[in-house]
Amino acid sequence: MDYLKRAMEIKEEIIASRRYLHQIPELGMELPKTSAFVVEKLKEMGYEPKLISGYGVTATVGKKTDGKVILLRADMDALPMEEESGLPFAARGKCAHTCGHDLHTAILLGAAKMLKESEEELEGIVKLVFQPGEETLEGAKALIRDGILENPKVDAAMAAHVIPLLPTGFIGYNKGVVAASADYFIITLKGLGSHGACPQLSVDPINMGVHLHLALQEIISREVNPEEMVVLTVGKFQSGSAGNVIPEKAVLEGTLRTFNEETRKFVLKRIDEVTNGVASTFRGNADINYKGSVSSLKVDPEMADIIGQALKELLGEKNVAQTEERMTGSEDFAEIAAKVPSMFFVIGTGSPEEGYRYGGHHPKVVFNEECLPIGAAAYAHGAAKWLERVRQ
Ligand SMILES: [Zn+2]
Ligand SMILES: [Zn+2]
Numbered sequence: 001m002d003y004l005k006r007a008m009e010i011k012e013e014i015i016a017s018r019r020y021l022h023q024i025p026e027l028g029m030e031l032p033k034t035s036a037f038v039v040e041k042l043k044e045m046g047y048e049p050k051l052i053s054g055y056g057v058t059a060t061v062g063k064k065t066d067g068k069v070i071l072l073r074a075d076m077d078a079l080p081m082e083e084e085s086g087l088p089f090a091a092r093g094k095c096a097h098t099c100g101h102d103l104h105t106a107i108l109l110g111a112a113k114m115l116k117e118s119e120e121e122l123e124g125i126v127k128l129v130f131q132p133g134e135e136t137l138e139g140a141k142a143l144i145r146d147g148i149l150e151n152p153k154v155d156a157a158m159a160a161h162v163i164p165l166l167p168t169g170f171i172g173y174n175k176g177v178v179a180a181s182a183d184y185f186i187i188t189l190k191g192l193g194s195h196g197a198c199p200q201l202s203v204d205p206i207n208m209g210v211h212l213h214l215a216l217q218e219i220i221s222r223e224v225n226p227e228e229m230v231v232l233t234v235g236k237f238q239s240g241s242a243g244n245v246i247p248e249k250a251v252l253e254g255t256l257r258t259f260n261e262e263t264r265k266f267v268l269k270r271i272d273e274v275t276n277g278v279a280s281t282f283r284g285n286a287d288i289n290y291k292g293s294v295s296s297l298k299v300d301p302e303m304a305d306i307i308g309q310a311l312k313e314l315l316g317e318k319n320v321a322q323t324e325e326r327m328t329g330s331e332d333f334a335e336i337a338a339k340v341p342s343m344f345f346v347i348g349t350g351s352p353e354e355g356y357r358y359g360g361h362h363p364k365v366v367f368n369e370e371c372l373p374i375g376a377a378a379y380a381h382g383a384a385k386w387l388e389r390v391r392q
């Protein structure tokens with residue numbers, strides 16, 4: 001099938017799906033309306049969709065069971081923020097699709113329709129996965145735990161993310177590490193409260209916290225190879241309620257980002273040691289909890305070559321580029337990419353020259369919907385070509 005031509009023919013349908021999803025943004029793992037819409041659309045196309053991990057949706061297409069299985073993933077969740085795009089179909093409540101996951105879902109629905117129409121041609125199986133809980137870093141882990149990589153067993157996986165501020169329809173991919181790891185930590189320092197005039201009766205958690213904040217930064221400046229990109233940010237430090245009272249505890253929350261799993265493990269171990277060391281130095285103790293962790297996203301170079309080449313043939317050399325760019329943001333598709341060879345690409349949704357001025361997660365972000373058929377064609381063509389190539 002000429003997937004680009006067909007995608008252009010069904011463009012209005014893809015846009016309609018996207019606009020509907022845009023107006024029903026839902027958060028995290030709780031996506032009843034979004035999931036119901038996806039199930040209904042897939043049924044209309046002749047699929048037999050199944051629910052997984054609560055509101056996740058999966059379905060397969062392809063008749064040649066002696067070929068390979070490729071998983072195509074789209075995430076579906078929104079963000080807890082108000083939209084200020086001014087668009088007629090803007091979301092009105094307390095959540096909004098400012099990361100563009102509504103586009104991902106519509107793109108994969110478009111690809112699903114075309115893959116179903118060309119089912120006889122497919123040299124293997126495509127497993128479609130509509131994932132909840134990407135922003136909360138829960139979804140991919142839940143899907144894996146609930147068996148998404150089995151029945152049929154998945155040989156490879158592919159995902160994409162729309163990226164504002166890049167030219168509309170531009171596709172970029174990297175053959176190495178694409179997105180950073182992320183570990184959100186919450187450190188509770190426990191001391192002993194007292195009157196502010198009697199510090200000798202206290203174990204001051206604010207004092208511990210101040211020393212700890214500085215000590216954590218020394219891990220990056222003194223213990224990590226300066227050639228490595230590592231970020232350790234404490235973005236929240238809360239303690240106390242009055243200037244003349246020494247409180248019982250202090251809480252520091254922060255995030256660690258790396259591009260290298262060994263560095264990540266090392267720094268996590270050092271956060272633990274330094275925190276406990278600083279707390280005990282000042283006679284207190286500490287608890288460290290993690291709320292959401294994801295490893296860095298690494299692409300399989302061979303798969304990236306095969307699909308990258310296929311996308312260049314589909315869209316033209318000048319519209320598809322292999323780059324060295326990486327995202328310091330995280331992407332929980334990393335959990336799947338850690339288990340099976342994977343490809344990840346980005347799709348531009350409009351550059352400043354085209355009049356698009358805001359980035360992802362911004363309340364005013366606007367995505368050029370002309371990218372939708374291109375994304376759908378890229379998913380379908382990339383998967384079909386990969387199945388063809390690995391069968392030869
Ligand atoms: Zn996001
Ligand atoms: Zn996202």
